[in-house]
Amino acid sequence: MTVFILVSGVFTGPQVWDDVAARLTSAGAEVHAVALTGLGGTGPSAVGTGIDLETHIADVVAVIDRVGGEVGGEQGQEIVLVGHDYGVHPALGAADRRAGSVARIVYLDSGLPQDGVPALAAVADQGLREEVLRAAEAGEGTLPPPTRDAWRLWGSTADLPDAALDRLTALAAPQPLGTLLQPLRLTGAAASVPMAGVLCVGNGAGIAMVQARVDLGEPSLQALTDPRVTFFELPTGHWPMLSGPTALAVTLLKAAAGEGHRLTPADTTKPPAHLRPFLLDVPELPRERTDNLDLYLPPATDGPRPAVVFVHGGPVPAGASPTPRDWPTLRGYACYAADRGVVGATLDHRLHAVTDYERAAADVADAVERVRADPRVDADRVALWFFSGSGPLTADWMGKPPPWLRCLAADYPIMAPLPNWGRLDARFHPADAVTHAGALPLVLVRAGLESAEIAATVEEFLAAARRCGADVEVVDVPNGHHGFETVDPTDESRAAVHRAMGTVLRHLTA
Incomplete structure (x- = not known):
């Protein structure tokens, strides 16, 4: 019994x-x-x-x-x-x-x-x-x-x-x-x-x-x-x-009775999902590393160039190795941007727990200012691109967009606090901040096979964006999962990345 x-x-x-x-x-x-x-x-x-x-x-x-x-x-x-x-x-x-x-x-x-x-x-x-x-x-x-x-x-x-x-x-x-x-x-x-x-x-x-x-x-x-x-x-x-x-x-x-789903141990013979190859065949360009920031420069420059800062998701364990800026997705996007003639920037920030959004936001703001201060960067033409759990950080930039921010993009983002996070500071609620985004162009890449709990936050954000008339372009990947850039290397996924990058670059160079 x-x-x-x-x-x-x-x-x-x-x-x-x-x-x-x-x-x-x-x-x-x-x-x-x-x-x-x-x-x-x-x-x-x-x-x-x-x-x-x-x-x-x-x-x-x-x-x-x-x-x-x-x-x-x-x-x-x-x-x-x-x-x-x-x-x-x-x-x-x-x-x-x-x-x-x-x-x-x-x-x-x-x-x-x-x-x-x-x-x-x-x-x-x-x-x-x-x-x-x-x-x-x-x-x-x-x-x-x-x-x-x-x-x-x-x-x-x-x-x-x-x-x-x-x-x-x-x-x-x-x-x-x-x-x-x-x-x-x-x-x-x-x-x-x-x-x-x-x-x-x-x-x-x-x-x-x-x-x-x-x-x-x-x-x-x-x-x-x-x-x-x-x-x-x-x-x-x-x-x-x-x-x-x-x-x-x-x-x-x-x-x-011992039934149920069993988790898959990390397979040491092959990389985990987030460390698999980037879905696009992009040139492996050199990078310049300073503290927690990496810059990928275009092969040829003729004066200051626009820049895209890629912000990884999380929470990521403090001891994770390699750190996010060395993950194939961020490296791939940065190289792709540089190959298209703009500066790609990646950084490591300290979002190690859901209580860390304030210090992660400070890390991102500091890195963005360092990118803009680089003489090879056109400080008046910068885009920010967020991923996954960094979604709440978008609220800072939508709530009061600086004039130099030409576009904000987000891939499979968490756009509202999940219920088990407790009360997240109102500063990090994108659905509230989007009402102040004005004419800031927004690009949201949505994974069709997203988990229900994250998909609900995206829909909450998009509903708020529709109510206030925000400029949001949704790029759908109907058969894509969270992290599709390394999980789903399909033509559909590649087309979504090309479309999203093309939109961001168009706003940067307009």
Whole structure:
């Protein structure tokens, strides 16, 4: 028999699992929803002092011990621990202490907790993190639960019925601050326990996105390619037990059976997708490197030339090697631009996490000024070309376009904060900034096979652009994926690159 032990997230008690538990039980499973100390009442409840992460780990351990039995033991019970959101921290802590009794851990739309790191580090929203720290400094013992309209700051409320959101709000309890601030302590005993990740696409994360981060070499994610690790997607927001209990129950049963998608380990015999050859056969031109900036100059110059600055996406792990300016896509575009008679420029910026947009923007602005200051560059004729996760950086340039910016282009960009990013500074919202773009020509290259979560941000931006009459030329690659320049070397993709470059150069030289 499969025994599911369900651990809820911040502010929530075992009641959130009622519908899922009923469906799992009807399928023949045994279900225990853990009542975490201070969060297990039927409504807002008083929370005593001294409640921390270890308290909640003990709560989960107690349920494991009550169920009893070793994995594959005489009772034949297979314990599957399911941690949602914050709940994965006490779930993983308990698995570390009872690894021999746990058959599988399911990470339900949660992060990957690390030894010595508190749960607060997994909260994406900077404002919420600061709120927790202020409450702790003030000597408060708990964090008040969100108001009805503030749940979205803790995760997407997509597909959550009004009645469910009302019930979630009514049953919410204050979260003990110690549960968010106390570092998780792991011995590594649970590292051998199989795991499954259930990603809620409506909250901004999908399997393709995780695979891309694995391909970039992010060290903390390499263990996810272990064949004992599987993944599932649910097309809903952060609370699938309320927005889709039937689909979640089916997914949990499949996870318990070891089903699911397995990530592909990095193949050392061939380059990952982002390091494959550029789709165009362009001349390999020499470059000049100064600090974090590379310049590719036209073979022959007759005075200052216009320039295109290519801005890589991200977040990119700080230790990634090679760095983005050496990736074939950026090198290929820069060489292509130089071969067409303009200066191509690439740079490395410090977008290593979604909290880094401010410093990445400063890096880009500094590099652009250095390009314009070069005597071989016509400082009054510059274009900027952004890729992927650098999309939010376009807002700075659209919000108040300088007169020398002749065109702004973006390939498969993320044009609005993804739901699991938390509140991104209003400065980095392109859909708002485009209303101030005026006559600035915009070129947006759209991948037809883009992930749903990123495609939604592009559509949000284009809708805003249509409303304000912005000058946007959309270049479609119907059969192209994110990063099509190295992933899809087709005639369709090549035609899109030629068209986009031709448009940018036309605006530069007009």
